[in-house]
Amino acid sequence: MNDIQEMLKRQAAWQRSRQSLTWPEKIRMAEMVRESVKQLRASSGPRGKQETSAQRIFRDQAD
Amino acid sequence: MKELAQLLNGMREAGVISDYALFGAAAQMRYTEPVATLDADVLVKVPGSGRLDELGPIYQFCATKGYHPEGEAIRVGAWPVQFVPVFSPLTREALEQAETADFEGVPFRVVRAAYLAVIALSVGRAKDFTRILALLESGGVTRQEVASLAARHGLADAWKRFERRFLNE
Numbered sequence: 756m757n758d759i760q761e762m763l764k765r766q767a768a769w770q771r772s773r774q775s776l777t778w779p780e781k782i783r784m785a786e787m788v789r790e791s792v793k794q795l796r797a798s799s800g801p802r803g804k805q806e807t808s809a810q811r812i813f814r815d816q817a818d
Numbered sequence: 819m820k821e822l823a824q825l826l827n828g829m830r831e832a833g834v835i836s837d838y839a840l841f842g843a844a845a846q847m848r849y850t851e852p853v854a855t856l857d858a859d860v861l862v863k864v865p866g867s868g869r870l871d872e873l874g875p876i877y878q879f880c881a882t883k884g885y886h887p888e889g890e891a892i893r894v895g896a897w898p899v900q901f902v903p904v905f906s907p908l909t910r911e912a913l914e915q916a917e918t919a920d921f922e923g924v925p926f927r928v929v930r931a932a933y934l935a936v937i938a939l940s941v942g943r944a945k946d947f948t949r950i951l952a953l954l955e956s957g958g959v960t961r962q963e964v965a966s967l968a969a970r971h972g973l974a975d976a977w978k979r980f981e982r983r984f985l986n987e
Binding site for chain 2: 778782785789792
C-alpha cells in the first residue's frame with residue numbers, strides 16, 4: 756500500500772511539474788502526443804487490432 | 819502554433835477579421851498540464867458577418883498565404899485549424915474579453931479561463947466536463963467565477979448539475 760501511495764505521490768508531482776511548463780512547451784508536448792494519437796487511430800480501424808483501453812482514452816480525450 | 823499566431827495577426831491587420839481568440843484545448847493548456855488534442859480552435863469575428871459564406875474571406879486569405887483546407891480545417895504548420903465564427907452572446911463576450919498572450923515573442927489572443935470553462939459547460943460532452951475540472955484544479959479559474967459567468971449566460975442550472983455531479987461530495 757505504501758508503495759502505491761508513493762507512486763501516486765510521484766505521479767502527482769510529475770503532473771504538477773508539467774503544469775508549470777511554459778505554454779509553448781506544453782503546446783510542443785501536445786504536438787508530439789497528437790502524432791501518437793493519429794497513429795493509434797489509424798491502427799485501430801474496424802479491421803485493425805482490438806483497441807486497448809489506453810488507445811480508447813487517447814481517442815476519447817482528443818478533439 | 820507561432821505560425822498560426824502570425825497568420826491570425828496578419829488576418830486582423832488586413833481587415834479580413836475584426837478579432838480572433840484561440841479557445842478549446844490549445845488555449846486550456848495555458849493553465850493546465852498538456853492535453854491530447856488534434857486541432858486548434860479559433861473564434862473569429864468577421865466584419866459584416868451574416869453572409870452565407872462567412873468563412874469565405876478567411877479561406878481566401880489563407881490560400882494567398884499558402885495555407886489550404888484539410889477537411890473542415892485549414893492546415894497551418896503542424897495544426898489543422900478550425901475557424902468558428904462567434905455564435906452566441908457567450909462566445910461574443912469571450913472574444914471581446916480575450917487576453918493577449920505571448921507565444922515565443924508573437925502576440926496571440928486567447929480566451930480567458932472562465933470563458934473556456936463556461937463554453938465547455940455549454941457544450942456539455944464528457945471531455946468538456948474533464949476540461950472544466952482541469953481548469954478548476956489548475957487554479958486558473960474558481961468555482962465562483964464559473965458560477966457567476968454561467969448564471970449571466972443562462973447556464974446556472976447546467977452549472978448546478980455539474981457541481982452536484984462532480985464537485986459536491
